[in-house]
Amino acid sequence: GENVEQHPSTLSVQEGDSAVIKCTYSDSASNYFPWYKQELGKGPQLIIDIRSNVGEKKDQRIAVTLNKTAKHFSLHITETQPEDSAVYFCAAIGGGADGLTFGKGTHLIIQP
């Protein structure tokens, strides 16, 4: 089945700086790559996603890039703000029947 690796597990950045979280996947048949944000005490929420026929997608301060050849995708957050502090999960859907496989998560800390 699909295997998703996510790095780093914890990322601390100064407010206003950029943050990058990286994920790799194993199944070359995977075609959908969402990113979820989980705030403390809440369930994860989708913030952006990308499909395999697109290399990059932006939504205001967040962007996702996909390199199908290398089988990795990344989340980029620019001009970080305190409300960006959360746990971020990447995910991929492979060729199997089980749907989404999640990475282990990145705890993003925005330092004032």
Added chain:
Amino acid sequence: NAGVTQTPKFQVLKTGQSMTLQCAQDMNHNSMYWYRQDPGMGLRLIYYSASEGTTDKGEVPNGYNVSRLNKREFSLRLESAAPSQTSVYFCASSHRGPPSNTGELFFGEGSRLTVL
């Protein structure tokens, strides 16, 4: 809209006790899921229901059973709880589901279960 509602939010059990986690969604979604979240382990799929009337095992199904009661409701049962089942459980739903799950998952707020 309430979205995905889980009950209870907190529960403490003794080893060997049984309990059922309830989940309901009001978005008319076809697919529903149960995940567990443990520190450093991310979200792992326990069971899912791609459509009403079907259920399938996910990555970590041992020790659990599920019931898709109707299109809205999907319950998770622990027949004989073990300390290893101490976790935060999330129910989720999506319009489309496996094997071509390319739709957004909507999660509930979680149920924190402690097994002593």
